Amino acid sequence: xxxxxxxxxxxxxxxxxxxVTGTFYLLVIALALASAGVAHLLGAALAVQLIVASAIGxxxxxxxxxxxxxxxxxxxxxxxxxxxxxxxxxxxxxxSASRTARASYRGALWDVELAAGEEAVPGEFVIRDIQANRxxxxxxxx
Numbered sequence: 001x002x003x004x005x006x007x008x009x010x011x012x013x014x015x016x017x018x019x020v021t022g023t024f025y026l027l028v029i030a031l032a033l034a035s036a037g038v039a040h041l042l043g044a045a046l047a048v049q050l051i052v053a054s055a056i057g058x059x060x061x062x063x064x065x066x067x068x069x070x071x072x073x074x075x076x077x078x079x080x081x082x083x084x085x086x087x088x089x090x091x092x093x094x095x096s097a098s099r100t101a102r103a104s105y106r107g108a109l110w111d112v113e114l115a116a117g118e119e120a121v122p123g124e125f126v127i128r129d130i131q132a133n134r135x136x137x138x139x140x141x142x
């Protein structure tokens with residue numbers, strides 16, 4: 001078999017693996033291998049084919065990492081769900097000495113903690129952050 005066939009077979013294998021796993025990085029590497037196959041068809045030497053595959057694979061991976069498909073700071077699914085709670089109102093009837101309380105929110109009892117600098121008085125509070133199963137709140141201003 002010719003060299004270009006091997007490049008295309010490898011590219012096709014990575015394309016199938018990308019369809020199974022759903023990662024775009026394998027797609028970029030598959031395109032790089034297919035480009036090396038095209039370089040072989042155009043009569044390029046093996047060193048040039050390897051350089052083409054490396055350059056396209058490396059450049060494509062860097063581009064993908066900077067795109068919306070490969071961002072590092074992706075939120076976990078739990079963070080996305082909890083994010084909708086920030087800014088919501090929760091009512092606290094009594095605070096403990098440790099500036100914590102239990103409050104009913106969305107049909108369940110939650111641990112509530114006052115943010116730094118807040119006064120521990122009963123009333124309505126705004127959720128500013130969520131740390132594990134604890135709501136961090138500040139006093140609601142009218």
